[in-house]
Each structure stands twice: as structure tokens, then as C-alpha cells.
Amino acid sequence: MRKTIPQKWDIETDVVVVGYGCAGATAAITASDEGAAVTILEKMPAGGGNTRISGGGWLTPTDVGFAEYVETLCGGLTEREVIRTFVKKAMGIGEWVKSVGGEARVFKPAQVSYVAGPFPGASFPWLPGSQHMLKMKLKEPADDGEGLWKFFTDTVEKRPIRVMLNTRAEELILNEKGEVAGVMARKEGGQLFIKARRGVILTTGGFGRDEEAKRDFLPCRPFFDFGNPANTGDGIRLAQKVGAALWHMPATSAALGFKTPEYDAAFCISFKTERFIFVNRDCRRFVDETGLEDHEIAAIVSTFDARRWSYPNIPAYGIFDETGRKKAPLFEGNSGFNRTLYKWSPDSSIEIEKGWVIKGNTIAELARKIKLNEAGLEQGLSQYAGYCRTGKDEDFGRAGETLVPLDTPPYYAIELYPCLCNTQGGPRRDSESRVLDPDGEPIPRLYAAGELGSIWGFIYQGGGNNAECIVFGQIAGSNAAAEKPWDDSKGNARRVVSCIGDRIDGPNARAG
Ligand SMILES: Cc1cc2nc3c(=O)[nH]c(=O)nc-3n(C[C@H](O)[C@H](O)[C@H](O)COP(=O)(O)OP(=O)(O)OC[C@H]3O[C@@H](n4cnc5c(N)ncnc54)[C@H](O)[C@@H]3O)c2cc1C
The missing domain is CATH 3.50.50.60 (FAD/NAD(P)-binding domain)
Incomplete structure (x- = not known):
């Protein structure tokens, strides 16, 4: 008008x-x-x-060869000229930061976070051109x-x-x-x-x-x-x-998160122990959980089953055991809108009381509480335990060293949905x-x-x-x-x- x-x-x-x-x-x-x-x-x-x-980091190409990688990730949807300009100019971000009074450094994380991909390098290292990048962050403040x-x-x-x-x-x-x-x-x-x-x-x-x-x-x-x-x-x-x-x-840039009506924004959930798996509504694993690059999650969970008229992987459930629960909080609180609004308890005990994390003394009890099929979840976990024994994930090729059985009851589940970092x-x-x-x-x-x-x-x-x-x-x-x-x-x-x-x-x- x-x-x-x-x-x-x-x-x-x-x-x-x-x-x-x-x-x-x-x-x-x-x-x-x-x-x-x-x-x-x-x-x-x-x-x-x-x-x-945000997490505060940015990627910096070390060579114009990185353009090949970006082109592959963009899937033909971004003009070559735009990508080349991006790569060339992004090589100088550290210098630009310096020119306006800041100081940047190459970033290496102290702790591995499942799920996050092979941080701090390229997320898809098997693609050509991927070797030409670093992650950087500010030195100060x-x-x-x-x-x-x-x-x-x-x-x-x-x-x-x-x-x-x-x-x-x-x-x-x-x-x-x-x-x-x-x-x-x-x-x-x-x-x-x-x-x-x-x-x-x-x-x-x-x-x-x-x-x-x-x-x-x-x-x-x-x-x-x-x-x-x-x-x-x-x-x-x-x-x-x-x-x-x-x-x-x-x-999108999207990961798996937990959403509760008390908060408008979702909580980005990360596992800092290998003692977890994801299952879908059919009690089936659907991905190599520890090899997942969390920004690509929409591509993985958005499969629609027209016969059942539903998305079988939405919601997904993060399943873990007592040993895993005690190791680290599920929400780090260092990024996202909720970062200053809520502090997740170190062992998720408060979130269990709130009913955000569901507890079951047995797998069957856990399945009942989250309304999944009891036999299905028991079978899913026993199959996974078998892969842990042989050291070989027959379904998704999860790395041998991360194949640790969930064998210390009680068991826990958190409901997970695709959540945007950004569009x-x-x-x-x-x-x-x-x-x-x-x-x-x-x-x-x-x-x-x-x-x-x-x-x-x-x-x-x-x-x-x-x-x-x-x-x-x-x-x-x-x-x-x-x-x-x-x-x-x-x-x-x-x-x-x-x-x-x-x-x-x-x-x-x-x-x-
Ligand atoms: C949890 C999380 C972690 C992330 N981590 C990283 C990371 O580590 N590295 C990375 O590269 N990216 C990361 N991202 C993504 C990245 O942070 C964002 O894509 C980037 O900061 C966007 O910057 P922007 O300036 O485009 O927009 P924004 O920073 O979102 O700023 C847009 C501004 O526009 C304002 N606005 C909107 N409409 C109007 C209007 N009509 N009039 C006036 N103002 C308006 C908004 O209020 C807002 O302040 C992360 C994102 C999230 C959510």
C-alpha cells in the first residue's frame, strides 16, 4: 500500500x-x-x-581453496562470485579486527562436546577445500x-x-x-x-x-x-x-534443543559424555550421535513419513544413564537467549524434579513415562549394548571409542526438537x-x-x-x-x- x-x-x-x-x-x-x-x-x-x-567465534579461511568447500556446502544456491568474495575477505577478518582496535586468536576448545562435530576445524572434513579453515575468537574482553x-x-x-x-x-x-x-x-x-x-x-x-x-x-x-x-x-x-x-x-543453522512453556526460547542441549544415544518415536536410533554436526540437524530430523503423516524423528529423545547424568549439565548456559535466564543444575537433578528430564528405574518404566513402546525401547538399547560389546555400530558407524553402554540405572530421557540458532x-x-x-x-x-x-x-x-x-x-x-x-x-x-x-x-x- x-x-x-x-x-x-x-x-x-x-x-x-x-x-x-x-x-x-x-x-x-x-x-x-x-x-x-x-x-x-x-x-x-x-x-x-x-x-x-552467540558462541562468539567465526571461521577464517587460510587459503582461497576454501571456496571449493563453501561452494559445496551452498549446494549451487550461491553465486561463485559471492562465495569467492566471502572467502577472500574472510581471510582478513583478524586483520580487520586489529585495524579497529581488537585482537583475535585461533580458537581450540578445552573440552569435547557431543554433539558438535570436529570442532574447531571444518565440520565436514571429507569435503575438498575443508582443510583451509580455522576458527577464531576474540582475545579480549x-x-x-x-x-x-x-x-x-x-x-x-x-x-x-x-x-x-x-x-x-x-x-x-x-x-x-x-x-x-x-x-x-x-x-x-x-x-x-x-x-x-x-x-x-x-x-x-x-x-x-x-x-x-x-x-x-x-x-x-x-x-x-x-x-x-x-x-x-x-x-x-x-x-x-x-x-x-x-x-x-x-x-538454517539448527541443533536439537529442549523446549518448555516457561521459557520462550529453547535450551540447546549438549552431551559432554559418550553415555547417551538418540532415539526417535519408533525407539530407533537414527544417526551417529557423536559424529553429528549439530548445525545440520534440520536435514536429519525433517524426514516426513507420509503414510503415517508424521515426522518420526520429531520429537527425538536423548537417552542416558545415571553415570552420564552425573558427569555434566545438559545445558551449558554460554550461548542462546536463555543463557542468563536459567542455570541448569550440574547433574540435572533440579530438571528431573521439574519434569524436564524424565527418570525411569528401568528402561521399560522410562519408556512408559515418555509414551514410547516398552519392548521397542528395551530392544533398541539392547541392540546398542551389543554394538558396544563388539565395538562396531552396525547401523550408523559411531566411532568405537564412543560406544559405551548405558548400563547404570536409573535411566533418563529428555525430549528434543529441532531448534534454530538462526535462519x-x-x-x-x-x-x-x-x-x-x-x-x-x-x-x-x-x-x-x-x-x-x-x-x-x-x-x-x-x-x-x-x-x-x-x-x-x-x-x-x-x-x-x-x-x-x-x-x-x-x-x-x-x-x-x-x-x-x-x-x-x-x-x-x-x-x-
Ligand atoms: C545460540 C547461538 C549461537 C551462535 N553461535 C555462533 C558462533 O559461534 N559463530 C557464528 O558465526 N555464528 C553463531 N551464531 C549465529 C550468529 O550469531 C548470527 O547469525 C549473527 O550474530 C547475526 O548477526 P546479525 O548482525 O546479522 O543479526 P543480529 O545480531 O541478530 O542483529 C539483528 C538486530 O536487528 C534488530 N532488528 C530487527 N528488526 C528490526 C527493525 N525493524 N528495526 C530496527 N532493528 C531491528 C534486532 O533487534 C537485532 O538487534 C549463533 C547464534 C545463536 C542463536
Whole structure:
């Protein structure tokens, strides 16, 4: 729907960045360093989005040969030029961090976590090109998402960048030539018209909390979310309304998690002992549990059985024994939205009391409590015990040293669902971070970066999202800053394209 033309701008700037996470911060820092006046709009009381609750690491290619690996993971859904640009520029992320005042280091984890894949290298080491990558984290102030976010906010605050919190972008404004010329935002109930003389960069993150979009685009349901509640796909609708094509909508970074109604976000469940297996609703194992790369989980659990009209692997159950229970908590609390909201007890005893973890003195009792077939679960576990005795997993090839029987009662189960770290889909863009229309033509003065329409079109490589935010944030910031200001002096008519908001009426609200 078209709206009334605003009579005046409340704020004028060169570059408007919509969304204050890793991609938005990088874009703003770069545009500012290249001489542009920058305004960041963030709809929440604080920035950080998924960045702040992430693991804080990023991948760094050591050689351009890594592009072959990324191409394979993207499954032909991302142009070679985009991938090559990503790989080349990502090789320099450590240097970029240094150039703006930070220090990065190669990351080697102290402890193995099942399920996580062969961290810290490439998740799929058998694919060509996989040997050319490292994972990196910040040295200071901390190597988690909080530390990464503090680094970004400190770096933004050292620059003349205007950050407007509690300010939600609701419309993109086009000028007479059809160029993106500004943003209509809402702050404290009032509308603000913000002119972007050079360009607008969308970095609003994904759609992990947009139930409608998840229903429309993701391969199975339910699909819960570990992430930021504000990632509701706003940037997708903003871009669509000005003619953007979409890409990578079904792609995700997703793991298995536990969801309880008391918390909006799900808990990412990880096992730090080999004393566990997964079974599906048929009491069958469906994967090599310790060889699983947790970001690929959607591809594994989303098989639909049309004859039974159900997803047999949703929910799945993590089954473990008393020895396993005592070894480590199931939720580490170092990432995800719940990380500061709930502390999981070291031996899950509190979660057993709450009924989140189900206990059975025998396998049959456990099966009854989780409504699985008793004989089926007993048979599944006895088959697994047989593989442990022979040291050979006949079904999924789980590594011999991880084949430890679950032989100390009582037994436990936790219900597991596919849960998003984040989505990858959004407006299609090119190697210059320009948002493209369905004909592949750039929408003038509109850029995007980060999780909103990321390059990861098919299977995701851990560390790839933060890397992509930093790479395409820099490119978007630099290109938007280099645009010539559009000419507003001749009184060009402006029109407003509606995206999310309601009627434009009343006097323009003032900048806060
Ligand atoms: C639990 C977890 C662990 C992860 N671990 C890693 C990891 O270790 N390594 C890695 O590479 N990736 C990881 N990721 C993924 C990665 O963190 C994200 O993909 C990345 O941080 C996204 O950054 P972004 O800037 O694109 O979006 P975000 O950081 O999500 O920021 C988007 C911002 O836009 C704001 N916004 C939305 N709509 C509007 C609007 N209309 N107006 C104004 N503002 C708006 C949001 O409030 C938000 O602050 C993890 C994700 C999760 C959830």
C-alpha cells in the first residue's frame, strides 16, 4: 500500500543501518571510517541481537581453496562470485579486527562436546577445500558472544555514529527515481522520517521468531528457537516491499534443543559424555550421535513419513544413564537467549524434579513415562549394548571409542526438537552486498548483510554467520558510504512504500 508523502525529514544522515548486531555494527563502523554520517536504528532497548548470545567465534579461511568447500556446502544456491568474495575477505577478518582496535586468536576448545562435530576445524572434513579453515575468537574482553558484542559496541562508541535504540524501522522510502532514500521508523509510538542521502543497509537478522515465516519456509515443524526474540524477519518484509527477490529461505543453522512453556526460547542441549544415544518415536536410533554436526540437524530430523503423516524423528529423545547424568549439565548456559535466564543444575537433578528430564528405574518404566513402546525401547538399547560389546555400530558407524553402554540405572530421557540458532534466508544480494530484484538488478541504494539473507544457502559451516556479518557488513558499509548523495534539492516527490507499519498520519515525531 502506498502512503502519504512526508513533508519533512526528522533526521538526515548519509547512511542508515537498520539493526544493531554484528553485521550492522560492522557496516556502521566501516561507513563511518570512510567519511559517512551514520545512523543505526535498533528496535530493542539494547543492540546485540543474536550476536550477543552467540558462541562468539567465526571461521577464517587460510587459503582461497576454501571456496571449493563453501561452494559445496551452498549446494549451487550461491553465486561463485559471492562465495569467492566471502572467502577472500574472510581471510582478513583478524586483520580487520586489529585495524579497529581488537585482537583475535585461533580458537581450540578445552573440552569435547557431543554433539558438535570436529570442532574447531571444518565440520565436514571429507569435503575438498575443508582443510583451509580455522576458527577464531576474540582475545579480549571475552571470547563469547558477550565479549564479541562489547568489542563491537566499544568500537561503534568511539566513532561519531548515532545509535537510536527502541526505534523500529517500519517502511523504506523511495524517491522519484525509485531509489531507496530513507526509512520511516517508529519510536515511542511516534513516526520518524529519516533521510539516507547515500544508502540504507538492512541488517535486521533472521526470522527465528516469526512463526508464519517458519511455517512457510522451514522443512519441518515445530521448529523452536534458541535466539533473539526480536529476530522476526522485519528486514525480509522491508526488502520485499521494494521489490527484492528472496534466497536461501529454507536454510538454517539448527541443533536439537529442549523446549518448555516457561521459557520462550529453547535450551540447546549438549552431551559432554559418550553415555547417551538418540532415539526417535519408533525407539530407533537414527544417526551417529557423536559424529553429528549439530548445525545440520534440520536435514536429519525433517524426514516426513507420509503414510503415517508424521515426522518420526520429531520429537527425538536423548537417552542416558545415571553415570552420564552425573558427569555434566545438559545445558551449558554460554550461548542462546536463555543463557542468563536459567542455570541448569550440574547433574540435572533440579530438571528431573521439574519434569524436564524424565527418570525411569528401568528402561521399560522410562519408556512408559515418555509414551514410547516398552519392548521397542528395551530392544533398541539392547541392540546398542551389543554394538558396544563388539565395538562396531552396525547401523550408523559411531566411532568405537564412543560406544559405551548405558548400563547404570536409573535411566533418563529428555525430549528434543529441532531448534534454530538462526535462519539464513532473506533478500538476495550480490558480492557487493547490493539487494537484488527478481531480475538480478540491484535495488538502488539498498544493501543488506548478515543473517538477513546470508550466503549459507544449504548446509551451514559453524562460525560462518559471524564471519559473513563481518565480511558483508564491511562491503555494505563501504559501498553505501561511496554512493553519491541523491539530489533532494529540486523538491523531488517522495513516495512511501508500506512494509509493516500502519497509516502515516500526524506530525512527524521528533528524534529521541
Ligand atoms: C545460540 C547461538 C549461537 C551462535 N553461535 C555462533 C558462533 O559461534 N559463530 C557464528 O558465526 N555464528 C553463531 N551464531 C549465529 C550468529 O550469531 C548470527 O547469525 C549473527 O550474530 C547475526 O548477526 P546479525 O548482525 O546479522 O543479526 P543480529 O545480531 O541478530 O542483529 C539483528 C538486530 O536487528 C534488530 N532488528 C530487527 N528488526 C528490526 C527493525 N525493524 N528495526 C530496527 N532493528 C531491528 C534486532 O533487534 C537485532 O538487534 C549463533 C547464534 C545463536 C542463536
